[in-house]
Amino acid sequence: MDSINIKKLAKELNISTSTVSRAFNDNTDINKDTKERILAYAKQHNYLPNHYASNLRDKKTKTLAVIVPEIANDFFSQAINGIEEVARKKGFYILLYRTDDVFEKEVSFVNYLNNGKADGIIMSVSGEANDHNYLRQLEKKHIPVVFFDRVYEDIDAAKVTTNDYDSSFSATEHLIKTGCKKIAYLVVNKSISIGKVRMQGYQDALAKHKTPFDDSLVIDCSNDEKVNYKILKKVLQDVKPDGIFSSVERLAFATYYVCNDLGISIPDDLKVISFSSLRVAPLLAPALSTITQPAYEMGVKAATLLFEALENNGNGVAKKEHVLKSKLYIRKSSIGE
């Protein structure tokens, strides 16, 4: 057909394929003029080395897999931005996966990656500390993994997290200081490590201030907006908390909607603070107090660590937790009278 490849190019230029190859691989062993001639002709005829063939030869995919629970989410989209930034500079491609928080999808994706589709993986996990054999397989194939935000504690890999415990503690303490006596903790999946850590900060802050911990104030929500609305409506009507600490952005939004409908005033009747990366948090009615994670920086850090692992062939890379700091923004939604 009209498809071009290294052989045709070589033939048309009356040189060997090796020389053409050299022209494209910054090889020093090539005459400058020859190289220019080749590149010029290639450009003209729109030739580029086939990436799959190259990969087959030297096992470098120049591709990085990114696995996240959701994409349309301020935190993750900003993190992906950070990853993309670093990857682009290294000339790497990004393969994107979304798990929808379904553990089985995560497993199936990771298993696929065993076929050499990517050189490394950056992921924010969707399951609990459990059977992670599927991840151990990657180690055997020397495919490095870096976790960010949501990690598996039992896997030995580089991890990029934020100081969730401290932030949760501070946020809860802040609510207590503004006068809250009955603070509810909103979480999506209690058993996932990130939910646990955040809850621990909440509990310890309560304990420090001699506020008894009440299990009925821990509200386990779902991934379905409508269900959450119902759950929260019931809680606000029956349990009547005077403070909300939300471990997940969208539960804070749901709280706002319920309050609007029930005529509950934030912050007069109820103070709200939430983990959130929403850039327009200051523009909400009322402005939402947030614990904001450095999403973009976390992406950059995770990608940087992955490239370190790749460049050192997995040796000597800090397989530890790299903790970045979140920022607490106190806004109107949690300010006392």
Next chain:
Amino acid sequence: MDSINIKKLAKELNISTSTVSRAFNDNTDINKDTKERILAYAKQHNYLPNHYASNLRDKKTKTLAVIVPEIANDFFSQAINGIEEVARKKGFYILLYRTDDVFEKEVSFVNYLNNGKADGIIMSVSGEANDHNYLRQLEKKHIPVVFFDRVYEDIDAAKVTTNDYDSSFSATEHLIKTGCKKIAYLVVNKSISIGKVRMQGYQDALAKHKTPFDDSLVIDCSNDEKVNYKILKKVLQDVKPDGIFSSVERLAFATYYVCNDLGISIPDDLKVISFSSLRVAPLLAPALSTITQPAYEMGVKAATLLFEALENNGNGVAKKEHVLKSKLYIRKSSIGE
């Protein structure tokens, strides 16, 4: 090393590589028991056919490239979600690119894709109708392209858009009806087709209502938040419009920030309406009136069209504009006294 491949697997099972290959390719010409035996053994030893080698053989990458100006943006992240949904069902991978609205990056990405890295491309463009030779090269290589939202009119390809002209017309008319006499149009790049279409709707609505068009009310903004803040501050102080029609979400946010700082009341002093996919628009202070594009559905549609092109080998596919409908949500930010 410890790496496994089709040969080793075949040898260990005392069968030929072709049989192993058949087991993985839903080939009918294989004994059911043999197939099961192979798959079981493969699973146990964590073998999967190398994707790059397979591709080199049969020129199917099962990969789809997605090129967007930004990722951390409600519209695009939701659209990507839609694309991902369809791609996943087809067993396709997604290669993600971000251009940052820089035309050169778009060109360089597209050129890369000429090397057979992806079977097809879905993109929202970053340039103007100009020299699109780089895209024409793709046609030669039979790599189908589908545009969404931001398209090049002069390229013959499937396009997924929304009824921007109508929406802009309605939005502007709505502002006029609520009493606005001096409506500013905010745009990021006037010369890009999508900005033009939206502006045309704005202009025509003005004309219909005998409001003279004033060029100083067309505010050309940038991609830098700080610069936009300054531009808008100046406009609100000097030109003093009583209505804002923003063709881009983040310019509406910037307007909100400026108004907060200048003590301008929305909607009393200034009414605002904007193109936006922000899911918490109703929660803003005041709730933002929006023209909301069906972002997710656009992603689904674009991906569906691309797969049609792929499956029909590019023939008989509707290389036309598929127009979906946006929805106008009138909220407090643009309601009259």
Next chain:
DNA sequence: TTGTATGCGTTATCAG
């Protein structure tokens, strides 16, 4: 139903 042989497009090795 299975096995053998070939080639996909590239690059590294080695020889010149």
Next chain:
DNA sequence: CTGATAACGCATACAA
């Protein structure tokens, strides 16, 4: 500095 050749891992045509 350049050319010939083998090999990467797989899937198909063809033979059995």
